[in-house]
Amino acid sequence: MAYSDKVLDHYNNPRNVGSLDKKEEDVGTGIVGAPECGDVMKLQIKVDKETGQIVDAKFKTYGCGSAIASSSLATEWVKGKTINEALEIKNSDIVEELSLPPVKIHCSVLAEDAIRAAIEDYKSKQENKDTEEKAKTEDHAQEQGK
Amino acid sequence: MKPNKCKRPIYMDYNATTPCDPRVVQAMLPYFHEKFGNPASRSHAYGWVAEEAVSKARRQVADLIGASPKEIVFTSGATESDNLAIKGVAQMYAEKGKHVISCVTEHKAVLDSCKRLETWGYEVSFLPVDAKGRIDLEELKSTIRKDTILVSLMAANNETGTYHPIEAIGEITRERGVLFHCDATQAIGKREIDVDKAKIDLLSLSGHKIYGPKGIGALYVRRRNPRVRLVAQIDGGGHERGMRSGTLPVTQIVGLGEACALLQENMKEEVQRVQSLRDRLEKSILEQLDYVYINGDPDNRLPSMTNLSFAYVEGESLIMGMKDLAVSSGSACTSASLEPSYVLKAAGVEDELAHSSIRFSLGRFTKEEEIDVAVGQVVSAVKRLREMSPLYELVQEGVDLKSVKWEAH
Ligand SMILES: Cc1ncc(COP(=O)(O)O)c(C=O)c1O
Ligand code: FES
Numbered sequence: 001m002a003y004s005d006k007v008l009d010h011y012n013n014p015r016n017v018g019s020l021d022k023k024e025e026d027v028g029t030g031i032v033g034a035p036e037c038g039d040v041m042k043l044q045i046k047v048d049k050e051t052g053q054i055v056d057a058k059f060k061t062y063g064c065g066s067a068i069a070s071s072s073l074a075t076e077w078v079k080g081k082t083i084n085e086a087l088e089i090k091n092s093d094i095v096e097e098l099s100l101p102p103v104k105i106h107c108s109v110l111a112e113d114a115i116r117a118a119i120e121d122y123k124s125k126q127e128n129k130d131t132e133e134k135a136k137t138e139d140h141a142q143e144q145g146k
Numbered sequence: 147m148k149p150n151k152c153k154r155p156i157y158m159d160y161n162a163t164t165p166c167d168p169r170v171v172q173a174m175l176p177y178f179h180e181k182f183g184n185p186a187s188r189s190h191a192y193g194w195v196a197e198e199a200v201s202k203a204r205r206q207v208a209d210l211i212g213a214s215p216k217e218i219v220f221t222s223g224a225t226e227s228d229n230l231a232i233k234g235v236a237q238m239y240a241e242k243g244k245h246v247i248s249c250v251t252e253h254k255a256v257l258d259s260c261k262r263l264e265t266w267g268y269e270v271s272f273l274p275v276d277a278k279g280r281i282d283l284e285e286l287k288s289t290i291r292k293d294t295i296l297v298s299l300m301a302a303n304n305e306t307g308t309y310h311p312i313e314a315i316g317e318i319t320r321e322r323g324v325l326f327h328c329d330a331t332q333a334i335g336k337r338e339i340d341v342d343k344a345k346i347d348l349l350s351l352s353g354h355k356i357y358g359p360k361g362i363g364a365l366y367v368r369r370r371n372p373r374v375r376l377v378a379q380i381d382g383g384g385h386e387r388g389m390r391s392g393t394l395p396v397t398q399i400v401g402l403g404e405a406c407a408l409l410q411e412n413m414k415e416e417v418q419r420v421q422s423l424r425d426r427l428e429k430s431i432l433e434q435l436d437y438v439y440i441n442g443d444p445d446n447r448l449p450s451m452t453n454l455s456f457a458y459v460e461g462e463s464l465i466m467g468m469k470d471l472a473v474s475s476g477s478a479c480t481s482a483s484l485e486p487s488y489v490l491k492a493a494g495v496e497d498e499l500a501h502s503s504i505r506f507s508l509g510r511f512t513k514e515e516e517i518d519v520a521v522g523q524v525v526s527a528v529k530r531l532r533e534m535s536p537l538y539e540l541v542q543e544g545v546d547l548k549s550v551k552w553e554a555h
């Protein structure tokens with residue numbers, strides 16, 4: 001199968017390969033896929049709490065060339081967007097940009113899923129933190145009430 | 147890494163097909179235009195010349211496997227030979243029984259012929275294999291029944307190169323009065339095969355795997371002790387003693403004969419040379435990379451190939467990274483399906499490692515320098531992709547991948 005120039009470019013010069021510290025509060029991590037299916041994608045975002053803007057993104061992918069290209073492109077696209085804007089990215093946009101053939105559409109779906117999973121993870125971290133903080137202040141209040 | 151000076155990628159996919167040897171091409175050329183006759187034309191010199199060429203080729207093929215020329219039926223390739231052997235025997239011996247034995251790792255040409263028999267009311271037992279791709283001979287013995295008419299097992303597997311113990315199999319089938327069909331497509335020229343020694347009753351081979359042309363193959367059909375009979379699958383003018391009708395493609399047949407003669411002459415040295423190249427390739431890769439696993443039976447396999455799984459990198463992306471190498475991931479015929487190789491799965495190779503498998507198959511025109519270029523490309527591509535692999539990262543962190551809950555999409 002011949003690859004499109006854009007797939008080859010992302011494969012040969014992947015953007016934003018690497019990892020962010022998944023323990024950081026402002027980092028969201030999405031891992032999707034499964035080794036036995038031949039594809040696992042990890043996509044991470046770092047979000048500015050004030051603006052909700054994605055200031056950094058990294059990926060690591062185990063999968064075919066199209067999966068690597070899709071995740072590389074996804075990190076490029078989410079950078080600079082707010083998390084709500086990033087949620088608008090559709091796998092069909094990736095298919096179009098990379099000219100993926102039909103058998104490779106699921107690789108782009110995986111990239112979309114990875115973006116969502118990363119945002120989800122970030123959001124749940126914020127909620128946990130909120131409830132933690134709430135719990136803390138409640139504890140505090142209780143203690144003070146004693 | 148040394149640069150690859152030639153523009154075409156280095157060919158390491160000899161199990162898929164081989165280039166025609168220039169000597170084979172030379173031998174074929176006169177039969178396109180000058181000596182174009184139909185060997186079935188008994189009434190003039192054009193036919194006689196063609197008939198003579200076919201006879202010579204028939205002997206060359208027969209000699210290579212220790213058969214007599216009358217036992218060779220020309221076909222369009224090993225796929226047809228497998229079909230003719232399995233369906234032809236099944237139909238001929240239906241009164242004796244309707245049970246056939248084969249194995250889960252056979253080529254699709256055998257498996258699908260057997261599956262066709264099932265739709266015709268036959269029963270087929272597919273023997274399982276162990277982690278090295280080997281069958282259990284005791285299991286073969288206990289699977290043979292009163293109504294078993296045929297055992298079809300290959301000499302060497304096309305994906306892993308694993309050998310079946312054909313001489314031990316032939317011993318068992320002969321003793322039990324069951325016919326033995328052997329798909330020797332990959333083994334010819336690399337493994338010593340003598341139809342009498344191995345007590346083989348039917349044998350498939352193909353031109354394009356042995357430096358001959360595509361579209362030609364042969365089926366060996368034993369004529370005595372026992373005399374094997376077949377129901378033809380292609381009817382017509384009664385060529386090939388009624389077993390395979392159709393005007394003989396003289397050019398292809400001459401090519402196949404010449405290819406066999408060349409093997410006969412040089413097999414020993416050729417096997418030695420290619421095995422030392424394979425060993426060098428395999429050893430260098432294993433020395434320079436960790437988490438690499440050999441698929442198949444390292445002690446009993448084709449000398450010309452190695453099938454390796456590179457854990458934590460996916461095969462297709464790896465092939466993409468080895469720009470100057472022409473190799474395959476799993477079987478060439480199944481790679482379009484996106485399914486991991488059924489041969490590796492049958493041997494209990496985990497799906498993940500099956501996805502990571504690459505078959506390197508070398509041959510007559512592989513050069514020593516090419517091995518070094520290949521090793522360099524493999525090592526650097528695997529290293530680069532592992533840097534990009536979330537699985538490799540997890541393993542480096544000490545995570546057991548099996549303990550992770552994956553969300554398959
Ligand atoms: C073991 C085996 N049997 C049969 C075949 C089919 O051969 P042909 O291409 O001549 O039909 C092949 C080739 O892929 C093979 O490897
Ligand atoms: S990740 Fe499965 S084919 Fe691309």
